[in-house]
Amino acid sequence: MKNYIKYLPFLALGVISCEPELDKPVDEAGFYSNGETDFSNYVALGNSLTAGYADGALYLTGQENSYPNIMAQQFAKVQEIQSFTQPLVNDNAGGLLLAGNQITNNRRVLAFGTDGAPAPRIYTGMQPTTDITNVLSGPFSNMGVPGAKSFHLITPNYGDISGVPVGSANPYFVRFASTPSSTVLADAAAQNPTFFSVFIGNNDILSFATSGGVGVDQTGNLDPSTYGPNDITDPQVFASAYSTIVSTMVGTGADGALVNIPNVTSIPFFTTVPNNALVLDAATAANLTGFFQAVAGIFAQGAIQQGLDAATAQAVAAQYALTFSAGPNRFLIDVPVSQTNPLGFRQMTEEELLVLTIDQAALAQGYGSVVLTPEVMQVLGLLQTGGQPTPEQAQLVLAAVSGVDDKDALDKDELTAISTAQASYNATIKALAQANGLAFVDVKVTLDQVANGGIPYDAGMLTSQFVTGGAFSLDGVHPTPRGYALVANTIIDAINATYNSTVPKVNIGAYGTVTLSNDVQ
Amino acid sequence: MKKLLFLAVFMLATAVTYAGGYRVSLQGQRALAMGHTGVAVVNSAELGFFNPAGLVYLENKINISVGGFGVFSDVVYQNEQTGDVARTNSPVGTPLYLYASYKVTDWLTAGLSVYTPYGSSVEWEDDWAGSHLVNNIDLAAIYIQPLLSFKLNQYFSVGGGPIYVTGSVNFNRNLNRTLSDIDGNRSEVTVDASGVSNWGWSASAMFSPADNLRIGFNYRSEIILEAKDGEADFENIPNSPATPFADTRFDAELPLPAELTVGLSYEFCDKWLFAFDYNMTFWSVYKSLDIDFANPSIPDSKNLRMYEDSSVYRFGLQYETNDMFTLRAGYYFDESPVQEGFFAPETPRNDSNNFTAGLSVNVNDHFAIDASFLYSRFKEVNASYDSYLENGQAVPFGGTYKSSAFVPGIGITYKL
Numbered sequence: 001m002k003n004y005i006k007y008l009p010f011l012a013l014g015v016i017s018c019e020p021e022l023d024k025p026v027d028e029a030g031f032y033s034n035g036e037t038d039f040s041n042y043v044a045l046g047n048s049l050t051a052g053y054a055d056g057a058l059y060l061t062g063q064e065n066s067y068p069n070i071m072a073q074q075f076a077k078v079q080e081i082q083s084f085t086q087p088l089v090n091d092n093a094g095g096l097l098l099a100g101n102q103i104t105n106n107r108r109v110l111a112f113g114t115d116g117a118p119a120p121r122i123y124t125g126m127q128p129t130t131d132i133t134n135v136l137s138g139p140f141s142n143m144g145v146p147g148a149k150s151f152h153l154i155t156p157n158y159g160d161i162s163g164v165p166v167g168s169a170n171p172y173f174v175r176f177a178s179t180p181s182s183t184v185l186a187d188a189a190a191q192n193p194t195f196f197s198v199f200i201g202n203n204d205i206l207s208f209a210t211s212g213g214v215g216v217d218q219t220g221n222l223d224p225s226t227y228g229p230n231d232i233t234d235p236q237v238f239a240s241a242y243s244t245i246v247s248t249m250v251g252t253g254a255d256g257a258l259v260n261i262p263n264v265t266s267i268p269f270f271t272t273v274p275n276n277a278l279v280l281d282a283a284t285a286a287n288l289t290g291f292f293q294a295v296a297g298i299f300a301q302g303a304i305q306q307g308l309d310a311a312t313a314q315a316v317a318a319q320y321a322l323t324f325s326a327g328p329n330r331f332l333i334d335v336p337v338s339q340t341n342p343l344g345f346r347q348m349t350e351e352e353l354l355v356l357t358i359d360q361a362a363l364a365q366g367y368g369s370v371v372l373t374p375e376v377m378q379v380l381g382l383l384q385t386g387g388q389p390t391p392e393q394a395q396l397v398l399a400a401v402s403g404v405d406d407k408d409a410l411d412k413d414e415l416t417a418i419s420t421a422q423a424s425y426n427a428t429i430k431a432l433a434q435a436n437g438l439a440f441v442d443v444k445v446t447l448d449q450v451a452n453g454g455i456p457y458d459a460g461m462l463t464s465q466f467v468t469g470g471a472f473s474l475d476g477v478h479p480t481p482r483g484y485a486l487v488a489n490t491i492i493d494a495i496n497a498t499y500n501s502t503v504p505k506v507n508i509g510a511y512g513t514v515t516l517s518n519d520v521q
Numbered sequence: 522m523k524k525l526l527f528l529a530v531f532m533l534a535t536a537v538t539y540a541g542g543y544r545v546s547l548q549g550q551r552a553l554a555m556g557h558t559g560v561a562v563v564n565s566a567e568l569g570f571f572n573p574a575g576l577v578y579l580e581n582k583i584n585i586s587v588g589g590f591g592v593f594s595d596v597v598y599q600n601e602q603t604g605d606v607a608r609t610n611s612p613v614g615t616p617l618y619l620y621a622s623y624k625v626t627d628w629l630t631a632g633l634s635v636y637t638p639y640g641s642s643v644e645w646e647d648d649w650a651g652s653h654l655v656n657n658i659d660l661a662a663i664y665i666q667p668l669l670s671f672k673l674n675q676y677f678s679v680g681g682g683p684i685y686v687t688g689s690v691n692f693n694r695n696l697n698r699t700l701s702d703i704d705g706n707r708s709e710v711t712v713d714a715s716g717v718s719n720w721g722w723s724a725s726a727m728f729s730p731a732d733n734l735r736i737g738f739n740y741r742s743e744i745i746l747e748a749k750d751g752e753a754d755f756e757n758i759p760n761s762p763a764t765p766f767a768d769t770r771f772d773a774e775l776p777l778p779a780e781l782t783v784g785l786s787y788e789f790c791d792k793w794l795f796a797f798d799y800n801m802t803f804w805s806v807y808k809s810l811d812i813d814f815a816n817p818s819i820p821d822s823k824n825l826r827m828y829e830d831s832s833v834y835r836f837g838l839q840y841e842t843n844d845m846f847t848l849r850a851g852y853y854f855d856e857s858p859v860q861e862g863f864f865a866p867e868t869p870r871n872d873s874n875n876f877t878a879g880l881s882v883n884v885n886d887h888f889a890i891d892a893s894f895l896y897s898r899f900k901e902v903n904a905s906y907d908s909y910l911e912n913g914q915a916v917p918f919g920g921t922y923k924s925s926a927f928v929p930g931i932g933i934t935y936k937l
Contacts, residue, residue: 020597022597026600027606110761112763118763460911516759517760
């Protein structure tokens with residue numbers, strides 16, 4: 001016994017592990033549950049949102065923070081999964097090259113001017129190096145293709161480089177299509193996924209919206225090959241494409257999640273420049289009011305001269321006698337010339353929107369209202385003293401009106417067209433999710449909350465405020481990593497609810513927002 | 522046989538000896554083997570740390586104890602909400618000690634002690650979930666202390682001496698939870714200061730009312746390490762006027778708190794010795810770790826710590842099997858100085874139960890080999906650090922932590 005007792009310490013050593021072990025380690029099998037589904041081979045279908053596009057470009061750190069990649073990292077905490085692969089670009093500059101020529105812009109960064117004011121600028125700190133002639137060998141779990149609309153996912157030759165210059169193919173898909181003639185859907189289904197997500201249809205209305213509605217609402221036109229890039233997709237075309245996507249993916253035996261279309265008009269791209277940013281002092285307001293009285297007078301006079309009866313002429317002219325007050329006033333927009341609006345302009349209504357890309361310097365100089373040149377002021381002076389302008393002078397006054405162009409605003413009709421199509425798309429998505437027993441992800445509700453008050457997180461409130469709100473990147477359309485993390489959490493919630501799984505969510509506060517850099521020109 | 526069983530049971534039942542905060546209680550093999558007791562144990566030159574007043578009772582003219590430890594200490598963190606997991610991959614710490622005493626006269630002994638009572642080496646994975654609080658830290662302090670020990674009479678002695686401390690600190694963390702350069706590399710700062718020195722002292726007394734009973738008292742003063750002009754190295758900073766983090770110098774203060782120890786030892790049944798020590802470490806001096814950057818455009822870093830004074834209760838037992846072997850075992854309970862809501866992952870320690878054992882092999886009359894080991898058992902703890910601010914708002918960082926420490930040690934005792 002005496003001889004053995006000295007070994008006691010070493011015996012004890014044998015039973016003691018040096019590594020601390022928790023009672024219930026989250027990284028041991030069984031802590032989280034995959035429920036009734038299988039995340040082992042996850043494939044994501046979608047557009048720029050799925051690809052991780054942000055700040056007006058696709059760049060490496062954006063792809064790392066794409067919502068499918070965030071989700072895959074969380075799936076990996078639940079069960080063994082195949083590596084989630086993405087068609088990574090080469091750099092963090094973000095621009096694309098086609099045979100050495102740059103075809104898309106670099107990303108934006110938040111730069112500070114000499115006055116100390118921050119503004120989004122194009123990053124020029126490095127040359128873009130991602131040439132789409134370098135085709136990557138896949139397959140790729142992240143099948144998000146920036147710019148894709150619903151029907152593009154089933155359009156052959158969408159990855160054929162010869163179609164890029166004419167717009168029939170997509171430079172992002174060119175980089176990783178299995179063959180030039182393949183479709184996004186075929187390449188996704190060929191991976192035999194166990195789980196898939198679809199987040200498509202945004203561009204079917206978004207490109208119309210961001211173009212200021214210069215495209216056409218193609219509702220009623222069932223041939224998407226005739227659509228222009230900024231058109232609204234016919235809801236039947238959308239429904240047909242979407243159900244093909246869903247049935248094909250479900251046909252592989254996979255479970256999945258379908259994400260609906262958030263409101264495109266509550267993104268910072270449309271909410272940053274208010275439609276009443278025409279801020280006037282009292283004198284200028286009075287000048288403008290006087291100006292439009294003159295416009296109404298000149299119009300009425302002209303109309304009567306052209307044979308309209310006085311009462312009608314006065315009634316039509318009355319819409320041009322706009323009044324302005326000190327403080328904020330709504331801008332004017334151009335509208336099609338019509339019998340009821342022969343001058344083709346009016347003041348914006350409360351719900352109408354201006355785009356982020358509007359020329360704000362021009363707004364300061366009369367774009368959206370009146371360019372009050374000295375000559376125009378001279379005519380106004382003449383009118384105020386009861387003088388009679390010459391036809392040339394009258395024309396000078398009418399020409400001074402500078403309504404916002406169609407491309408810079410979404411008017412009532414355009415907004416209605418967008419929301420009608422959106423509602424139809426979302427009804428289709430929800431119905432297909434229900435019919436196929438898939439998770440339905442109401443990201444619209446989540447992003448509405450971001451836009452209206454915000455979503456609280458551990459260090460504050462995530463809002464849609466441009467630059468500072470944290471949810472949206474510097475293009476005003478695509479989320480930041482923090483915004484994408486929120487989307488990932490929303491999808492995970494829906495998946496957990498549908499499949500009785502317990503995939504853990506991420507802390508969105510741990511994800512970044514906009515990127516600072518003064519490497520700009 | 523009974524006695525051996527008793528010892529064996531004691532060794533298995535007793536668990537743990539490691540200290541809260543960045544106190545490293547590894548100041549001698551023989552003491553550690555007995556739960557790091559020693560304020561009332563006259564046994565070896567280890568008294569040079571535990572109670573200099575006792576040195577004068579050592580029988581030999583010259584006593585030397587020298588040794589070291591390998592500290593294998595790691596921490597695991599997890600957050601059940603997010604599934605985040607992190608483990609430290611801390612380098613093996615190697616605290617060392619050297620004690621020497623020389624009996625000048627029957628009533629006076631002089632001594633020299635070198636020891637490392639404070640230190641911390643924690644290395645998390647870079648950019649882990651708590652990287653805005655710490656990526657890694659390496660803190661070291663060497664105490665060098667000349668000593669005198671006076672026997673006032675056969676019952677009472679006093680001792681003490683000045684302490685010279687030289688220390689270093691290297692600390693790296695990310696600037697916040699999200700800032701990164703254009704390529705996504707997280708912005709970080711490393712502060713580094715070495716050769717930081719200061720003075721302190723310790724004083725002690727020993728009372729021996731009976732042949733088999735000793736009572737000891739030891740007090741070691743607080744020493745503030747004042748780092749001046751340390752190097753602050755900022756990396757991966759975006760090129761932006763909003764992030765003016767150029768490399769600069771910094772000043773900071775790190776307290777090495779005072780410690781009071783009282784205890785007793787009792788010899789019984791001829792070959793047995795029981796020892797009890799109580800430590801009070803005056804951690805309440807550590808209110809905040811403030812890093813004052815020389816560059817005025819870089820905001821100073823204020824990190825609340827709000828430590829509380831903490832107690833350690835130590836029990837040790839020694840059995841002299843024969844002339845050759847002496848066996849030891851011990852236990853201590855180490856109370857963490859960290860208050861709720863101030864659990865920072867740079868010193869992720871909660872209360873611990875500590876189990877120790879060891880032995881001495883007397884090779885000959887002059888020379889012995891001492892070995893010890895310590896196993897620190899920490900309860901799993903749900904804890905958070907709530908004083909980290911982002912946009913002026915407190916952002917708690919919390920989760921479940923579990924630490925472990927395993928410390929084997931070896932040393933030699935020489936007496937002449």
